[in-house]
Amino acid sequence: MSEQEWRGRWEAARWFLSADGETGKRHGNETLRITPDGQVFIKLPAPLADLANAPHGRYTVSARASFAHCGREWADRVEADRAVAYRIHVDPARGRWYVDVSWQRPPVQTISLEAALAAGVIGIDTNADHLAAWHLDVHGNPVGRPRRFSYDLSGTASHRDAQLRHALTRLLNWTRHLGVAAIAVEDLDFTDVKTREKHGRRRLRQVVHGIPTARLEARLVSMAAEHAIASVAVDAAYTSRWGAQHRQQPTSTPAHKTSRHEAASLVIGRRAQGHGARRRTAPPRHHQSDGAGHRTLQARHHGLGCEEPRPARTGGRTRSAAPPGA
Structure with a gap:
């Protein structure tokens, strides 16, 4: 010029x-x-x-x-x-x-975790160029297919802010359309010494620079409060690893292969509900139960169904006479 x-x-x-x-x-x-x-x-x-x-x-x-x-x-x-x-x-x-x-918005009103998760939750995995989200029901099971909300963080600060705001707006509109009142996001903290040892200092700087954690947290809390949607922060440890190990292959279909980030969003949503990442646990030892025993995590005590104890039967089991003293 x-x-x-x-x-x-x-x-x-x-x-x-x-x-x-x-x-x-x-x-x-x-x-x-x-x-x-x-x-x-x-x-x-x-x-x-x-x-x-x-x-x-x-x-x-x-x-x-x-x-x-x-x-x-x-x-x-x-x-x-x-x-x-x-x-x-x-x-x-x-x-x-x-x-x-x-203008300054009023403080966000906090609600109980049980009330926020009463209609399910949306698990969100934060990445450098997109948000991977998956809808989970009240039992921690995935509903439908995951969604991907992309954004471009290159260019000026106003462009990056607009891209992030647009992605969060689409995410919150989808959440309201599903009737869900809570979203689960991972609480990323890169100040831990173990994180530096895991990634290396140079790799750590690239990871922190690529993921807009501070802006995403501030934007998400303020915009979700305007839509009356609660935000649940969960521990981000091993969500991607366990998602790829326990959730990526079972949720993939011939038409759509579940990505590592989508599987991580499923683990994040389950963690907010108090469930584990694994689909099944190891069976108990044979001397503690009959054979392999029950091993499904999602089963409830009040809904055993066919797994409940059989009722006691009275009388003889055959047409022959009962033995003496029976």
Whole structure:
């Protein structure tokens, strides 16, 4: 670019005006005030009071502001005089002025784990370029086929943030469509010394850099709370290894082969429900049970079915006479 273009971009990066809001003030902000119909008022300082074109030392912008994203929620806050923050800045490439609005959300309400998992759970495996998700019922069994929500984390920070937000939006919409009220994500922690010894320091940096753990956690909690969906964090130890060992081959079909990440999402969802990763356990020793014994983990004590003890039979088993003393 030319020197004039560079200087224009350099100056545009410093042409901005921001003001934090305050609850109780008119439309939630005393310095930068935007009415629900989009009219912008700026409170001028004393040296610039002669430039005011509205009462009380304010300057009215001729253009109207509109917010396509979360516009209804913003209008509700402005009408209720709740705090909103604004930032006015210029884009030199397009030659346009923009206004950004933001506000602080209330703390996320926590619910019991039993209530969150009452309708099943969505297990999510986080990767560098996609989210692998699988729907599990209340018994820990997979329902349907897994889903994959891809994103591209290359480019600018705004592009990466938009890609991550779009992937999470599709994930939450799919969760709401299924009627599930909880999602299970792995709590990734790369500060453990064992993790460094496992991957190596150089490999560890590549893994941490490729997975957007901090942004994903912050985005997921805030966006899931808006959809009334609970987030359950589980231990991420050996989810990929055990998923590939115990879940990848049994869930694969001739038309669709289950990937290692999809199998890991199944293990993550089962771990949130308190189930193990294995499908079956080793049978008990013969001196502790009759033969091989029962070995299925999913069986419940109140639903044994054909495995329940047989009722005691009275009387003779054959047509012959009973032996003496029987």
